[in-house]
Amino acid sequence: MAMTGEKTLAASCHCRNVQYTVSIPVEILPLEVHMCHCSVCRYTYGAPCCFHADLPPGIEPEFTAPSSLEKMTAYALPRSKTKTYFCSTCGCCIGGCNDTWTISTSIFDANRDDEGIWLYNSHMLPDSAPDGGLAAVFSEIDGLPLQIDDLGGRALPDVSLPKELQSNQSELRAECHCGGVSFTIARPSEEFIASSESKGWLSDVDKSKWLACMDVCDDCRLVTGTNVIAWMFVARDHITPRLPKDLCIGTAKSYRSTEGVNRVFCGDCGATVFYHCDERPNIVDVSMGILRAPEGAMAENWSVWRAGRPSWPENGLRYHAGFSHALIEGMKRWGAERGHPQEFQIP
Structure with missing residues (x-):
């Protein structure tokens, strides 16, 4: 029946x-x-x-x-x-x-x-x-x-940037779809690498790259509308133009999701841009979906991934165990093949 x-x-x-x-x-x-x-x-x-x-x-x-x-x-x-x-x-x-x-x-x-x-x-x-x-x-x-x-x-709309704005070996471009929020990320400077501020934020695998990880927490899911987001952890003084206190540049808007946590998205096209918490004022989490890395969405020329686990796996497994298991096990295999560490602690 x-x-x-x-x-x-x-x-x-x-x-x-x-x-x-x-x-x-x-x-x-x-x-x-x-x-x-x-x-x-x-x-x-x-x-x-x-x-x-x-x-x-x-x-x-x-x-x-x-x-x-x-x-x-x-x-x-x-x-x-x-x-x-x-x-x-x-x-x-x-x-x-x-x-x-x-x-x-x-x-x-x-x-x-x-x-x-x-x-x-x-x-x-x-x-x-x-x-x-x-x-x-x-x-x-x-x-x-x-x-x-x-x-x-079927052809999709061309979203490539003009050549003068594209990423190169020393600068990584980040830009939302409408272009209302755009900035560049520099590689870790020698001064940052040598300073105490870099402790925990760079990997011995390659100190010329920034740390990155997947995140399946409930808060990120409900502010992005996706099961997973990827973050790159960047010292805020390595971002140009200089970020104001609320991180709002261009068409950006901010949202205080919890006490001490500020999230930023484009007010015109909706793209998630930044996450920032008061406990680590000099580090900004950059959403990797807006990175314009020529090598692809994983931006491997710029990032050292924590491949062994996403942030808040218990949230993801509770929400959709099948997807989260696939992501977790897949990242372990992918990371091992690509030379990324299985684990590091985010300070």
Whole structure:
């Protein structure tokens, strides 16, 4: 007998100014989730990839008052009919609409424990990054192989930077999709390497690179709208232009997610840009999704990865054990192959 009825799924951003539900006919579940690695998604989310599911025609978010579409920020993708939406307060990306909705699945209360809701089935456009990004790290979830979806070779909007703004060996460019937030990162200086301030922030593997790690904590998930974000830890005086106290340059906006923690995102396109905590005032966490490293999304010419574990693995495993296991085990293998350390402590 065919199943009938609907399953109502609830979503919320970190600050809870955006809350909505979607009601899905049971017979069309599970919804297929694709992890998109294209540069458009990386530069608008600030993450290694986004986690999207397409809603069938006629099904769209039902906002819980006082939330509404009008109270969010819309970003119209250049040369496209699609608009993406994000929370104007915390920056959480909820998805986009072009006749039908594509939702960010990472902000829903439904996770792997709700059997039959989501089916993670594909890496989309992994070749958008020369190194393959996370698609090179794992190829299956819960024992099910992930398809590779190249959209049939369909061309995407050109998001390359003018040659004079591109990264080089001494400067790494970071820029969100709309270009409203852009800056460069310098390599660790000899003065920094020799100073006590560098203790714990550089690796003996290569002191010319900055430390990096994956993060699957609940707070990051709900301010980005993705299951995982990657951070590079940079001394703030190595960033140009000089960062003000609130880290807001260009079109950036700040959000105080917890006491002593400031998060920064682009107020025009929504990309996560920085994380900063009062306990380590001279170090800024830079979201690696907006880095313009020629070698790819993992920015290996600039980063030494902690490959053995992400930050807050217990959060990720509780939210979606299948994805988090794939990420953790995949990073261990990838890191061992690429010469990255399995462990280091973030001060």
